Amino acid sequence: MSMGGNATDPVILATAGYDHTIRFWQAHSGICHRTVQHNDSQVNALEITPDKGMIAVAGYQHIRMFDLNSMNPNPLINYDGISKNVTAVGFHNEMKWMYTGGEDNTARIWDLRTRNLQCQRIFQVNAPVNCVCLHPNQGELFVGDQSGSIHIWDLKTDNNEHLIPEPDAAIQSLSIDPMGTMMAAVNNKGKCYIWTMTGGRLDEPTQLHPKKKFNAHSKYALKCLFSPDSTLLATTSADQTCCIWRTADLSLMTKLRDQNQRWVWDCAFSGDSQYIITASSDNTARLWSVDGGDVKREYSGHQKAVVCLAFRDEVVS
Amino acid sequence: MAMMDNIDFLIAHIRHSFITSDDTSMCELIMECESSNNNNNNTQRAGYRGSTGAYLKRDMSDSGGSEGVEGMDSGDGDFLSHSHDILPDMDYGAHRRRSNTAQRLDIMRKDKQAKGKVKSIPWKDAPVTLTVEERASLFEKKEVAVITPDGDATEGETPKKVSKLSKLLEDFSKYGENPYMEYAKFDGRSCVTPTKKIDIFLTMAPPKERAYPMTVVVITTAKVQDLIGLICWQYTCEGREPKLQHGVNHYCLHIAEDDGEVDADFPSLDNREPVLKFGFGKLALVECTPTIIPKHSFVVTINVPNRGFNKFQVDSLNMPMRSILEKVINRRKIRTRPGLYYNLEKQSEPGVSIDLDANLAHMDTMEFCMVRENSTRGDREEAPHHNELSHVADSLTSHQYKSFMVMMVHRLRANTEVQLGVSGEKVEIDPVQVRSSIRLIRQKPVTHEADSIADCDLLEKKSNGRGVFRLTYLTEHNYKHHDFEADVGVAMEIVQKLKNILELRLSPARKEFITTQDRKLRKRDSLKYSI
Numbered sequence: 001m002s003m004g005g006n007a008t009d010p011v012i013l014a015t016a017g018y019d020h021t022i023r024f025w026q027a028h029s030g031i032c033h034r035t036v037q038h039n040d041s042q043v044n045a046l047e048i049t050p051d052k053g054m055i056a057v058a059g060y061q062h063i064r065m066f067d068l069n070s071m072n073p074n075p076l077i078n079y080d081g082i083s084k085n086v087t088a089v090g091f092h093n094e095m096k097w098m099y100t101g102g103e104d105n106t107a108r109i110w111d112l113r114t115r116n117l118q119c120q121r122i123f124q125v126n127a128p129v130n131c132v133c134l135h136p137n138q139g140e141l142f143v144g145d146q147s148g149s150i151h152i153w154d155l156k157t158d159n160n161e162h163l164i165p166e167p168d169a170a171i172q173s174l175s176i177d178p179m180g181t182m183m184a185a186v187n188n189k190g191k192c193y194i195w196t197m198t199g200g201r202l203d204e205p206t207q208l209h210p211k212k213k214f215n216a217h218s219k220y221a222l223k224c225l226f227s228p229d230s231t232l233l234a235t236t237s238a239d240q241t242c243c244i245w246r247t248a249d250l251s252l253m254t255k256l257r258d259q260n261q262r263w264v265w266d267c268a269f270s271g272d273s274q275y276i277i278t279a280s281s282d283n284t285a286r287l288w289s290v291d292g293g294d295v296k297r298e299y300s301g302h303q304k305a306v307v308c309l310a311f312r313d314e315v316v317s
Numbered sequence: 318m319a320m321m322d323n324i325d326f327l328i329a330h331i332r333h334s335f336i337t338s339d340d341t342s343m344c345e346l347i348m349e350c351e352s353s354n355n356n357n358n359n360t361q362r363a364g365y366r367g368s369t370g371a372y373l374k375r376d377m378s379d380s381g382g383s384e385g386v387e388g389m390d391s392g393d394g395d396f397l398s399h400s401h402d403i404l405p406d407m408d409y410g411a412h413r414r415r416s417n418t419a420q421r422l423d424i425m426r427k428d429k430q431a432k433g434k435v436k437s438i439p440w441k442d443a444p445v446t447l448t449v450e451e452r453a454s455l456f457e458k459k460e461v462a463v464i465t466p467d468g469d470a471t472e473g474e475t476p477k478k479v480s481k482l483s484k485l486l487e488d489f490s491k492y493g494e495n496p497y498m499e500y501a502k503f504d505g506r507s508c509v510t511p512t513k514k515i516d517i518f519l520t521m522a523p524p525k526e527r528a529y530p531m532t533v534v535v536i537t538t539a540k541v542q543d544l545i546g547l548i549c550w551q552y553t554c555e556g557r558e559p560k561l562q563h564g565v566n567h568y569c570l571h572i573a574e575d576d577g578e579v580d581a582d583f584p585s586l587d588n589r590e591p592v593l594k595f596g597f598g599k600l601a602l603v604e605c606t607p608t609i610i611p612k613h614s615f616v617v618t619i620n621v622p623n624r625g626f627n628k629f630q631v632d633s634l635n636m637p638m639r640s641i642l643e644k645v646i647n648r649r650k651i652r653t654r655p656g657l658y659y660n661l662e663k664q665s666e667p668g669v670s671i672d673l674d675a676n677l678a679h680m681d682t683m684e685f686c687m688v689r690e691n692s693t694r695g696d697r698e699e700a701p702h703h704n705e706l707s708h709v710a711d712s713l714t715s716h717q718y719k720s721f722m723v724m725m726v727h728r729l730r731a732n733t734e735v736q737l738g739v740s741g742e743k744v745e746i747d748p749v750q751v752r753s754s755i756r757l758i759r760q761k762p763v764t765h766e767a768d769s770i771a772d773c774d775l776l777e778k779k780s781n782g783r784g785v786f787r788l789t790y791l792t793e794h795n796y797k798h799h800d801f802e803a804d805v806g807v808a809m810e811i812v813q814k815l816k817n818i819l820e821l822r823l824s825p826a827r828k829e830f831i832t833t834q835d836r837k838l839r840k841r842d843s844l845k846y847s848i
Contacts, residue, residue, distance in 0.1 A: 010481045021509060028485035031501055031554075037509045073509075074431045081440030096455055108440070120441055139458030155456035180461040202458055229478075259639055259674065271480030296486065301502040303510075314481040 012068065012312040013277065014055055015285045016043035017265075019304035022057060022066070027277070027287065027311070030297040036066055036073055046310035047089045055310060056098065058086035063100055063110075079110060088132040099141055101129035107143045107153065123153050123160070133174040133183075137200050142183065144171030150185060154205055163208065165193045175233070177226035182247065183208065186221035186235055194233075194250065212250055216243055222265050227273035228315075232290065234276055236264035242278050244290055254293040258286065265306070271313035281305040495553045497565070500546030505534035512536050513592060517548050517570075518577040518601040521559060528577050530599065531555070535592055541570060542588040548602050563604070566632075573601035617677065619645045620664060620686045622694040634678035638671055638685075645687055658690040667694055715817035716741030721807055722749070725760075726785060726800035733760055737801065739814055741821075742767050744788065746799065765790045767822055771830035773815035775808060776800070784808035788815070791826040 041060035064075035088101035127147035200206035217237035262281035287297035505512030516530035569585035718740035738745035784805035
């Protein structure tokens with residue numbers, strides 16, 4: 001497989017959702033410069049490959065890879081053979097493999113290398129998988145499911161462990177900070193859990209130590225995400241807001257709300273953690289300043305709810 | 318080209334060149350007949366299937382080489398020797414235009430072809446045994462780089478990290494905001510939804526450039542107003558000069574000739590109509606002359622109980638009610654404390670709070686009342702105060718002439734419509750001429766001097782909202798009267814007006830009438846008591 005590694009655009013923003021289209025935006029101007037049709041289903045998750053060559057689109061029964069550096073309206077690769085919705089997708093940082101999670105109660109590893117062996121691995125759990133998060137050490141997958149379990153899958157040793165922070169409260173999202181010292185999880189009761197992490201080197205498995213549990217939102221929480229500098233944690237929710245917390249003391253820094261905004265499904269920080277982009281059910285994605293909490297750009301054009309986004313930024317100095 | 322050494326390909330290519338460049342379609346007829354004799358349909362289809370199979374196989378092995386060449390090598394000459402753009406219309410006899418079915422098949426085939434180019438990787442459940450080395454190379458845990466926070470002690474001079482996005486945002490803001498940004502979503506250039514391409518002549522451009530239209534691609538669901546916004550947006554984006562100075566309402570679209578001349582015989586396109594309604598491929602953007610600027614502003618009145626009212630001009634009906642409420646609060650500098658909220662009610666529906674997230678357009682009214690949460694208007698206290706004021710005002714203006722249309726009540730015949738003119742000097746009763754009906758008794762216009770008027774009083778309020786009032790006047794030595802009927806409001810106004818006049822003048826006729834009235838009353842009372 002040849003990956004078009006020569007990415008020209010340093011900043012990539014893509015959004016998708018229920019209107020069966022993926023839109024690519026000029027993040028700084030709010031102009032949509034490309035729309036790709038995703039005909040047969042809604043889009044559940046988006047992820048840009050580490051080399052910025054392609055974007056993975058997780059939908060119903062498929063993961064499709066579209067080229068980022070051409071206007072090709074068709075996917076380049078179609079991963080299929082899955083029975084239900086694919087809810088999560090991500091990549092090994094050297095593009096050795098791709099991981100996905102789905103409503104068929106599995107997390108999977110797909111081999112991305114071209115000429116080599118086929119390596120496809122599967123991890124079965126007992127409930128539909130809502131979210132999958134890869135530890136920055138690239139060796140452990142954290143899988144959150146609808147029954148409220150968080151599974152830790154050590155890919156090399158195949159060992160796995162699981163914990164249940166709150167029974168019968170579906171884990172909606174997991175995030176590990178880029179330094180691998182903290183993990184956050186949010187559930188459908190609006191609660192947020194923070195663990196500190198130790199270990200996770202060589203053959204030593206990661207250990208989780210509960211740090212804090214707090215009510216982040218009054219309703220369903222949908223997504224949590226650490227900022228690239230690990231100082232902030234964003235949580236989004238059905239209460240139509242996105243909250244930004246300081247990781248140092250978990251105090252609320254900003255509450256991002258807009259009178260038109262509805263459920264906030266997804267978010268992404270800029271490379272310098274100064275801005276955050278959110279995706280909402282009001283057919284709009286928004287760029288906010290983290291400090292001011294004000295909307296800097298609106299990305300409007302989708303005809304239905306925007307439920308996922310993929311964003312890539314670079315740090316210049 | 319890589320395939321020029323393949324005879325089959327070359328023959329097919331020459332064939333297709335003939336067919337596609339021949340307008341008479343005779344070539345197609347002859348050649349297709351010939352080729353369909355050579356290969357029957359079945360083998361053709363089998364070839365197709367075989368070739369997709371080859372694609373799949375190749376996907377798995379993934380050669381990474383040119384797909385086309387490999388396709389040729391696998392011996393699928395049949396499939397490739399047929400153009401994908403040409404379908405022999407075998408089912409319909411040789412000479413027919415291509416039917417909808419054929420076209421649909423064509424689309425399906427193209428679709429399939431596009432899909433053929435998509436590499437498909439199915440999930441394989443077969444367990445793969447990995448060697449220790451493979452396992453190590455694929456899934457080894459890496460060291461996580463420690464990110465040094467800004468202003469690290471060892472490198473005190475490291476500047477604060479800036480991302481590309483922040484830089485772009487900063488650069489972009491130097492150019493200033495595009496005020497027409499909200500219309501960018503109607504841009505169809507990057508859309509997959511149906512769009513319409515329109516050439517727009519810009520009448521505000523310098524004369525040299527006026528002949529060259531700006532091409533705009535608009536999504537078909539947009540309205541004309543949106544199209545104007547989109548044109549303004551694109552104009553600003555392209556950095557055209559002179560810069561647009563006005564809001565979208567200051568421009569309109571006219572039909573234009575091919576050379577860009579504005580067709581002045583037709584009015585501008587209606588802003589509220591969808592773009593799709595108009596079939597024109599060329600339009601001109603024209604600045605509205607001040608007289609034809611469409612009045613798109615609306616006046617909203619917000620009453621505040623016991624504190625008067627505020628009027629606002631609102632540009633769009635899409636304004637959410639919440640921002641109107643905020644406007645009032647800001648204008649009145651009302652301090653909002655947490656826990657103390659204000660609601661809006663329609664003036665006509667007291668006690669029913671409206672949804673603040675709804676737009677003005679959904680309200681069907683422009684008059685609202687601001688009420689504190691968990692509180693009511695209490696405007697009943699206000700009412701008498703208000704009346705007193707208007708009372709004074711009325712009495713001051715009551716000597717001025719005012720005319721009313723009322724029905725005159727006759728004892729024996731049908732009511733007739735008359736114009737009742739009331740002023741400080743006199744009361745005029747002018748019958749309204751009804752041409753069609755023949756009247757035996759012609760009513761004559763009558764004038765009563767104000768000094769001859771003795772009284773005016775409301776006799777009854779009917780259930781149908783009409784009121785009857787009596788005007789009593791003095792002739793020689795008798796009191797006579799006219800009865801009139803009008804809407805209660807009008808009747809009360811006339812009665813009030815006349816009473817004011819009488820009060821101000823206090824004529825002998827009036828005095829005498831009052832005394833006789835009093836006497837009558839007393840007589841009646843004494844009778845009552847004497848019984």
